[in-house]
Amino acid sequence: MSPLDKKMAVATRDAEATKIRILDAAEEEFAKGGLLGARTEAIAGKTDVTKCMMFYYFKSKEGLYQAVLERAVGRHIEALKKIDIQNTKPEDALRSLIAAFLEAAEHNQNLPRIFFYEGIQNKGKYYGQLATTSIYMQIVAVLEKGMAAGKFRKMDAMHTAVNIIGMCVFYYCHFENLKYLWPSGTDLLSRKMKDKHNDQTIEQIMASVMK
Amino acid sequence: MSPLDKKMAVATRDAEATKIRILDAAEEEFAKGGLLGARTEAIAGKTDVTKCMMFYYFKSKEGLYQAVLERAVGRHIEALKKIDIQNTKPEDALRSLIAAFLEAAEHNQNLPRIFFYEGIQNKGKYYGQLATTSIYMQIVAVLEKGMAAGKFRKMDAMHTAVNIIGMCVFYYCHFENLKYLWPSGTDLLSRKMKDKHNDQTIEQIMASVMK
DNA sequence: TGATAAACTAACTAAATAGTTGATTAAATT
DNA sequence: AATTTAATCAACTATTTAGTTAGTTTATCA
Numbered sequence: 001m002s003p004l005d006k007k008m009a010v011a012t013r014d015a016e017a018t019k020i021r022i023l024d025a026a027e028e029e030f031a032k033g034g035l036l037g038a039r040t041e042a043i044a045g046k047t048d049v050t051k052c053m054m055f056y057y058f059k060s061k062e063g064l065y066q067a068v069l070e071r072a073v074g075r076h077i078e079a080l081k082k083i084d085i086q087n088t089k090p091e092d093a094l095r096s097l098i099a100a101f102l103e104a105a106e107h108n109q110n111l112p113r114i115f116f117y118e119g120i121q122n123k124g125k126y127y128g129q130l131a132t133t134s135i136y137m138q139i140v141a142v143l144e145k146g147m148a149a150g151k152f153r154k155m156d157a158m159h160t161a162v163n164i165i166g167m168c169v170f171y172y173c174h175f176e177n178l179k180y181l182w183p184s185g186t187d188l189l190s191r192k193m194k195d196k197h198n199d200q201t202i203e204q205i206m207a208s209v210m211k
Numbered sequence: 212m213s214p215l216d217k218k219m220a221v222a223t224r225d226a227e228a229t230k231i232r233i234l235d236a237a238e239e240e241f242a243k244g245g246l247l248g249a250r251t252e253a254i255a256g257k258t259d260v261t262k263c264m265m266f267y268y269f270k271s272k273e274g275l276y277q278a279v280l281e282r283a284v285g286r287h288i289e290a291l292k293k294i295d296i297q298n299t300k301p302e303d304a305l306r307s308l309i310a311a312f313l314e315a316a317e318h319n320q321n322l323p324r325i326f327f328y329e330g331i332q333n334k335g336k337y338y339g340q341l342a343t344t345s346i347y348m349q350i351v352a353v354l355e356k357g358m359a360a361g362k363f364r365k366m367d368a369m370h371t372a373v374n375i376i377g378m379c380v381f382y383y384c385h386f387e388n389l390k391y392l393w394p395s396g397t398d399l400l401s402r403k404m405k406d407k408h409n410d411q412t413i414e415q416i417m418a419s420v421m422k
Numbered sequence: 423t424g425a426t427a428a429a430c431t432a433a434c435t436a437a438a439t440a441g442t443t444g445a446t447t448a449a450a451t452t
Numbered sequence: 453a454a455t456t457t458a459a460t461c462a463a464c465t466a467t468t469t470a471g472t473t474a475g476t477t478t479a480t481c482a
Binding site: 031033034036037071114115116118119120121123124128129131132133136140153155156158159160162163165166167169170171173174175177178179180181182196197200201203204205207208209210 | 244245248296324329330331332334336339340344348364366370373376380382385386387388389391393407408415416420
């Protein structure tokens with residue numbers, strides 16, 4: 001990239017745009033290695049600004065990490081708010097919730113990975129509470145509604161909800177290892193494979209709770 | 212620790228015992244941060260020998276990592292060999308397999324965590340193939356047997372097997388985040404909680420595949 | 423148009439990190 | 453008992469890493 005191109009790429013001095021670029025790059029790197037494994041230079045290298053800007057806007061690696069988590073959790077909570085589970089039959093509500101999670105997991109594999117790291121490396125101290133409760137409580141509510149209505153089998157709603165999320169995210173978190181299960185060259189993130197997996201997963205989850 | 216205590220702890224110069232101590236410490240650290248995040252000094256600090264011994268026996272951090280994976284995969288494959296799925300009804304065979312996985316996951320949370328890291332950080336290049344195929348193929352075989360016998364519902368055995376393992380390991384991988392779902396102070400790894408979770412998980416998995 | 427504040431950078435520093443060197447000590451072998 | 457071999461360590465080095473400093477460039481507004 002020539003100096004001229006670089007200048008053109010930046011175009012204007014836009015603090016908000018720069019922050020977003022840094023956050024995007026950081027999210028990817030934190031998803032790869034967590035707070036511990038991520039390298040500040042790798043993050044900076046993905047942006048078109050220098051490393052100093054990271055510290056200018058976010059003070060420290062940890063500050064940047066917190067900002068990444070805050071944004072990711074906020075987005076997820078927003079997405080969940082859009083799903084109406086009040087005026088729907090429990091089976092349909094559960095289907096909508098699962099579909100939303102599968103879509104979120106397939107669109108942004110960073111989030112489940114970052115939270116995996118967050119649990120292991122930081123014992124969930126940053127956003128564990130907010131993220132976890134907001135993710136699971138809706139599912140628990142639907143499961144309990146379904147049991148009360150006699151549609152779902154008797155079960156512990158919390159443990160079951162945990163397993164449901166586990167099913168939703170496992171494939172998307174682990175596809176690099178799981179690829180060995182399919183013929184060499186199969187792309188586990190191709191439209192076809194993702195559709196198949198999402199399909200199978202919805203059916204399996206529904207079967208796992210229905211009476 | 213006084214010099215005398217240290218001497219007593221080491222007792223004799225035992226290369227094999229030292230290697231095992233290093234591998235144990237390394238397994239824990241790699242489970243915490245993967246190849247990228249683990250610190251060689253942290254590993255050495257957990258043993259009662261100096262850091263140099265690590266390099267003496269395993270050449271490099273990467274060599275140590277490979278040795279850890281090799282041992283972990285070997286152990287797991289050994290454990291799986293003991294389960295007889297040939298002369299058993301598919302439902303019972305599946306129950307045994309799941310129970311074995313839950314037991315393995317609860318006994319050694321390191322393994323699923325290390326493989327999570329292995330997938331993300333190294334794209335499964337070290338032991339992805341061996342570990343993955345040996346873990347999943349038995350389950351796939353049982354699922355297909357069950358479908359052929361008309362006991363299990365029609366499904367894609369591979370995707371379903373992936374989801375089953377996801378359910379088995381998710382709780383044990385993520386308990387640090389999941390703890391926020393239960394009243395403060397609840398120990399997710401207490402005997403009581405683990406029993407409950409294992410129970411619920413077996414029932415859910417069985418419900419998810421039965422016709 | 424010139425002053426000012428914000429956006430941005432190059433070049434640096436202190437600490438941490440993977441890995442090495444060369445000597446020492448204990449066990450095994452002659 | 454003397455010699456050899458393997459196990460162990462203390463002290464080091466080169467490199468990488470998070471973070472800083474002191475300054476330059478660009479937009480904005482009086």
